[in-house]
Amino acid sequence: MRSLHDPVLKVENLTMRFGGLVAVNDLSFxxxxxxITALIGPNGAGKTTVFNCITGFYKPTVGRIALRHGNLDFAQHIEALTDSDHGAxxxxxxxxxxxxxxxDFQISAKAHVARTFQNIRLFSGMTVLENLMVAQHNPLMTASNWTLGGLFGLAGFRRAENGAIEKAKYWLEKTKLIDRADDPAGDLPYGDQRRLEIARAMCTDPVLLCLDEPAAGLNPKESLELNTLLMSIREDHGTSLLxxxxxxxxxxxxSDHVVVLDYGTKIADGTxxxxxxDPKVVAAYLGVPDDEVEAVEAEVGV
Amino acid sequence: MHKAGTRQGFGDSAKLALREGREGMDVFVQQVINGLSLGAVYGLIAIGYTMVFGIIGMVNFAHGDVFMISAFVALIVFMAVTALAGLSGGVVFLALVAALLVSMFVTSLYNWTIERVAYRKLRGSFRLAPLISAIGMSILLMNFVQVAQGPRNKPIPPVMRDVIVLFEKDGFAVAISYKQILIMVTTAVLLGIFWYIVQKTPLGRAQRACEQDQKMAALLGINVDRTISITFIMGAALAAVAGTLFLNYYGVVVFSDGFVPGVKAFTAAVLGGIGSLPGAVLGGLLIGLIETLWSGYFSIDYKDVASFSILAIVLIFMPQGLLGKPEVEKV
Amino acid sequence: MTSVTSSMAQAQPKIDFSRLFTDAILATLVALGLFGLLIGVKTDQSLNNQMILVLRPGLLALILAAVFVGRLTIGYIIAVRDARPPEAKKAKAAKSNTALWVEKYGLPVFVGFLFAYPLMVLYTAGPQGAIKWIDNFGIQILIYIMLGWGLNIVVGLAGLLDLGYVAFYAVGAYSYALLATSEPVKLFMAAHMGSTFWPLWAFWICLPIAGILAAFWGVILGFPVLRLRGDYLAIVTLAFGEIIRLVLINWVEFSNGYAGISSIPRPSFFGVPFNASDTGFAARFGLEFTPIYRTIFLFYLILILALITAFVSARLRRLPVGRAWEALREDEIACRSLGINTVNTKLTAFAIGAMFGGFAGAFFAARQGFISPESFVFLESAQILAIVVLGGMGSLMGVVIASILLVGGVELLRELDALKVIFGPNFDPAQYRMLIFGLCMVLMMLWKPRGLISVREPSVFLKEKKSVSSDHVKEGHG
Known part of the structure; x- marks a missing residue:
């Protein structure tokens, strides 16, 4: 498995406590x-908490989350980096x-990890195109000489802005939103909003894209289109997906690889x-004790 | 606008003692007594802020001015009764009771009307709208009183001047006045009653339900509009008690008196933990203590700076307050 | 045929008059409770300084009658409106891009008008009468427009609710006033640049300094409040504004306290003073000396300062930083997930907004020649915020309209001597200024909670620029 010999992300011994509640318990994967790695588990298993730890919205109580760009030797450098007080x-x-x-913001800006949210977080008062322009904030900020060059309308900035619009157009074509480019994001139907959030995340040039329930609320046709989109992101852009x-x-x-969580603990990991x-997974989903699993399996015909 | 340090309250003897270079335990005790009585007034106003913020999540910016109005109503009633029946001991007491009751009624009517006219329509709309409306209402009320009653300080004849001397040391008497006892007893009793209402009655349950989720509360048959109205009325009634006690304590009121006590009471509400009734009173007592001790030991000129600084510091570093619940950022 | 008769039936709405009357009577009873004591009885001081009560039954009756009639009229209007068929209501909702059109063409037209305004007034009112119109209306309103545009960056674009904006106005004003009147600076300048240099050039040198100092204070005060949102942010900024004012009052050695600072040098025409001397503006340009030239110059000065504010904020909106502000207003968490440094983004908004407040403050000090803490009370902050919110958050033209309505309208009250004919010679309309101002704030919010111009113009477009209705625009978390 690629996750073993060529990992992009390595989560080790991740634990997240909120007061007395242990949301994630000693998770490694x-x-x-x-x-395309899928993180699954029943409601309340701690999946979104893991996402929030990876993308920096929560600081984990314990644990190491390492992300790699390029072909650098993971094992060789990780201990040295951990012992130093640097983050990169x-x-x-x-x-x-x-x-x-x-x-959190540097995780996107420097480590190039992008994410979407379970309850879509678009800039609903801004147009679809503007949403994608905001996503390219950091390169554009540099091109505008931190606003000064942009204020005086220097050529370099205008070029960069046109480039950014081109990139936005590319992703709008790809997500079939090009006709809605000038409409407010809040006006889009639900399925389009989900795709727009993916397009926006992709505009940050991510190495790893984290999607929190991308298919939630989609109809079967939209769900199928989503599959195609995600496959193409992986094939054409080399972006890893979680x-x-x-x-x-x-x-x-x-998905190529599935990790199953239940009550904050990993219960299965594999293809x-x-x-x-895996009987444990079935039990977790159906909520029966282990010894009854077989009976249940027989009943539902797995 | 309100000028810092123009009020001459009961801290005078203690301040005088400080100016003479005395800094003993006796002065400190006197300051604490003064601070607690002032703080009780802030606490009563703070309850109005805290209940309204709890239930509809807005800072009722006009609440300080509602408090000022209550003091004016109490002033007029007190003047009317004493003008008719003289200034003897029993009459003064009756006049105060009458002022308190009428002021509670009229002030409740004010807050009810304000909610009905200026806030209800904006509930659930653009979030800045109720705040701007409340600021407008505050300006409106302040200037209404200025126009209707004139811009000058309005004094009442000195009443209830007796004090109980607790102990005397080197010629400095530590005393508690009847006014201060009145304030503390009233605050304690009212806090008990209101705490009972909020915790134990169906009305309180409805209020807490609306705090959690107005839509759901409405679906379960709670009359949300009426619950909110009653909350405003309760807040106003307590502000009226504070206003009457304030008038009696300082013996003077002016149209701009809503702003600074209002901000201080809001500070108290935040310090105690917004949404918490005991928190509001605790916050009020602390603010009162800090203000009196600050004026006594540091500088009376900067006492409002101290209050505003506490407000900023509390909001920045412990927005959940002393008795409030911490808020977890939802991603 | 049937459809015609049914619409005929709808056209004649049934109005429940008995209910209207009950409502009006109830409203009058409430008004009696509200006003019975506070209007019906006035506390007053007798000749021997005793507090007395004066009864005013006539006034009370008049007001109650007004409430009764008012409630009846409003009730009737609402009843008629509600009874109208639904199609008629829909027709009104089909508003096109009018607001966007106002935003696009209104500003150039208005600016053109402003450039001609002093000359028009001069022509119609003559040099004596013109000063009042240029100063009280022109300059006064323009100061608020500039402040509104400055605060618009913080509140309208970045969604950071700032109730202490007047602090930066004060920083700008005091920076200029203190520097320009400081003895050491005067002596230093006299020694190095000649004795006439500083009085003539102080304003032009101090103007940028005032802006920079205000921006600096914007960052200092912005830093601690980065984590705060909404109402809490508003209250903390209010506290900061009050602290600065109270320090200005109490730190007498620094700011001269309540007494304020006087004899602040007036701005020169780039080194040429506006006075009656031979080297003065009038003499230099072969004109007869009148004070109107200075007023006209100040008018154009604030006009240009305001236009710079507008230009910069319109430009910034189309730059990455401006888009990040608006994104921040919409959703801070999404911003962070896209790699936007929200700390820097918020601080730039505070700093740039404060800088324009500082410029306006320096201008204010130079125009008045005297400043004191009384000019920087909370009410000013509330007024500027009201202008931004009433105008429509983020809209430049909205600020203009709201300033004219609120500042100009209230200023106009002073002029209404005609009201004395109705209310008697003791009636002073200026007394009611703030009363009406507060009332307007409440009414405008009830009428248009999202402001007068409640559409947003996209900062970039692919094919067609469509306005974004403010129903989508979020109001900001912080």
Missing amino acids: SAGRGD YRGADGSLFLLERMP LIEHDMSVVMQI PEQVKS
């Missing part, structure tokens, strides 16, 4: 480069980031086929 190591053959040490999903048809069809037949 890796996501392979170019893989940049070498000739790639970079290594310890996400738990970085503030997704939380309840829709098993999406999970089983597109979709392996996970599907």
